[in-house]
Amino acid sequence: MTVAVTASAFDRAAVRRRRGTALRSQVAPVVLMLVPALALFTIFVILPMGEAGFYSLFKWNGYGSPQDFVGLRNFEQLLRNRTFWSALTNTGLIIAVSLAIQLPLALAMALLLAEKLRGRVAFRMVFFLPYILAEVATGLIWQFLYDGQYGAVALIWGWFDAQAPFVLADRTLAMGAVLVLVVWKYFGFHMMIYIAGLQSIPSEIIDAARIDGATPWQIVRRIKIPMLLPTIRLSVFFSVVGALQLFDMVMALTRGGPSNATHSLVTYLYTFGQMRMEIGFGSAVGVVLFLICVTFSIVYRRTLMRGD
Amino acid sequence: MNRMLSGLAAFAAAGLLSGVAMADATVKWLHIENTPDTVAWMESVARAYEAAHPGVTIQMQYLENEAYKAKLPTTLQSPDRPNIIYSWGGGVLRDQIKAGVIEDLSDAVKGEWADRISPAALDAFTVDGHVWGVPVLASQVGFWFNKPLLAKAGVKAEDIKSWDDLLSAVKTIKAAGIVPLATGGADKWPIHFYWTLLAMRIGGKDAFQAAYDQSGDGFDGPVYIKAGEDLKALAALEPFEPGYLGLTNPQAAGYFGDGKAAMHLMGNWDYLNAKKNSASGKGIPDAELGWFPFPTVAGGTGQPTDVLGGVNGWLVTKGSPPEAVDFLKFLTNKENQEKAAELGVYIPVNKGTAEKLKNPYFRQMAENIAKSGYFQVFYDQMLGANVGRVVNDVTTDIASGATDPKDAASQVQEAWEMR
Secondary structure (H helix, E strand, O other): OHHHHHHHHHHHHHHHHHHHHHHHHHHHHHHHHHHHHHHHHHHHHHHHHHHHHHHHOOOOOOOOOOOOOOHHHHHHHHOOOOHHHHHHHHHHHHHHHHHHHHHHHHHHHHHHHHOOOOOHHHHHHHHHHHHHOHHHHHHHHHHHHHOOOOOHHHHHHHHHOOOOHHHHOOOOOOHHHHHHHHHHHHHHHHHHHHHHHHHOOOOOHHHHHHHOOOOOOHHHHHHHHHHHHHHHHHHHHHHHHHHHHHHHHHHHHHOOOOOOOOOHHHHHHHHHHHHOOHHHHHHHHHHHHHHHHHHHHHHHHHOOOOOO | OOHHHHHHHHHHHHHHHHHHHHHEEEHHHHHHHHOOOHHHHHHHHHHHHHHHHHOOOEEEEEHHHHHHHHHHHHHOOOOOOOOOEEEOOOHHHHHHHHHHOOOOOOOOOOOHHHEEEEEHHHHHHOOOOOOOOEEEEEOOEEEEEEHHHHHHHHOOHHOEEEEEEEEHHHHHHHHHOOOOEEEEOOHHHHHHHHHHHHHHHHHHHHHHHHHHHOOOOOOOHHEEEEEEEEHHHHHHHOOOOOOOHHHHHHHHHHHHHHOEEEEEEEEEOOHHHHHHHOOOOOOOOOOEEEEOOOOOOOOOOOOOOOEEEEEEEEEEOOOOEEEEEEEEEEEEEEOHHHHHHHHHHEEEEEOOOOHHHHOOOHHHHHHHHHHHHEEEEEEHOOOOHHHHHHHHHHHHHHHHOOOOOOHHHHHHHHHHHHH
């Protein structure tokens, strides 16, 4: 009994040793090949993140090196700042609208345009065009469209002889204008992802279902959408992360105005950190944004995207 | 032998190079000017200096106003920084000095050079007894107005002496179907002029000084709350152009220049700006353009002659070639500044240039500035980048109804205490 145990223990140790040498002979090239990637990652990702965390503990205007250590005061100020909460709410709104309106719209369009319809290529292109447009250009173009004096809004209201609203100058309407723009700009991108996903569904399955007498709606509900789920989970992920990073379009369209009503988290960071030369405070916003992103990514990947 | 030769060659080359470097200096001049006439004038001064100093290149670089303010801290700390930069003085200048990126000009700007400049202006660029920059221009904020539009509404500009006069004028103009006031609410600082000027008229210099030194009532004291309430009363009349919160200052200036609004509270630069941004590019003809200072407030201790404006100038960054300072000396000499006055690009702070001002409005303002007992530099510069932007934010919030005067005042005070 004891002998057998020691024997098997010995065997195991021998195996481990053998495996160890095999590993050791591989370690050197692995480490060598990792160096460039690791170096780049460290310099451009890890270090700046660490720096932001460090700066967030100082009151610092960006000149010289940070010296005025204030502990967590920047975070305390941040939590008391109303504009921060409105920026957070706005970001939440963008996520909600993306998930509740943009993605279903994209899915519906994809289901239509993945079929062999006449002119589908043209439609796909038209819907995808907004996504190709540069963010700043989009913001500027829509600034004109929303203008209550010369823009498309003015034109439409003019048909009814009514005074058009100044959408971007109205604190209650402006955020709606941003949301419309977000949906318009990005739904084409998600539509394309869905079309790609739909095309990878084997046609045999759908043919078989059809022969079995499934209605088109049943095919969509029972076959296409379930088989598309991994793609949908991915597009939800893109949508949320994109909403958290939204910056240039808002900057070009409203600059966070009127009266700071349309800030996203990133435009808030830029306006209240960079523009005010409060790099410490801006870093604190960055840290909070980072925590939100990381928490979301980890939770999402651990739960919903587990099997993908 | 060989090694010695190559050593000698290297030595010679080094000598040659350094010789070249001494004669060939490049001065990078970063500015924020985009009015074509003004840029053309600056360009001509730079070329004249180059012609007189062979080997020196004056390289003009442009950044838009807001971008300039945002990029400056990073730019100043890079080895490739510009040599001459634009400054509004105030809190931002103090931060830059503290960071050690600005050259002390005390040894250069003295004697004849210092004597050229009006002492009050030089004072704005003197911190702790050292001169850190060369002021070139001063400005005053007041109401520009469109004479035909006021006449049409039956309002006389001469009669607007008090804040109440202004409010009733606004009502009359609005009743006549004319937009009373243009303002660029998206930029926010145009609205902070109202709050600042109201506070100046209500509490005078003492109120500001007490808040600034934290020696008495702060920015949340009765003077500033009253200023907010007066601004709120104005905003309640809906005096601004429709959609003003979405329009930038250049757009609002163009709106006024197009003759669509009766008045525009703005600095003297609006004279050129309103023309440049108008649809025709010509703006309101001089005969139809008028100007009056900000009215007084009943019961206020501030004087009608107190001026809100700015003193702007040029700074030299650390490690710049001596030619940068020399060029500034050239730029601010009598001939060049008299020419600037004649062309009407700005109101120079050089002594004796006021007579050269052909622009009657600028001439009037130059006199006002010279006579003012209390010259207040714009709050958003004076109080530094952060507190300044809080002032801009909350004053716009008062106008838009996002906050009330009391809350606005306490936000400014809090930012000032936390700075």
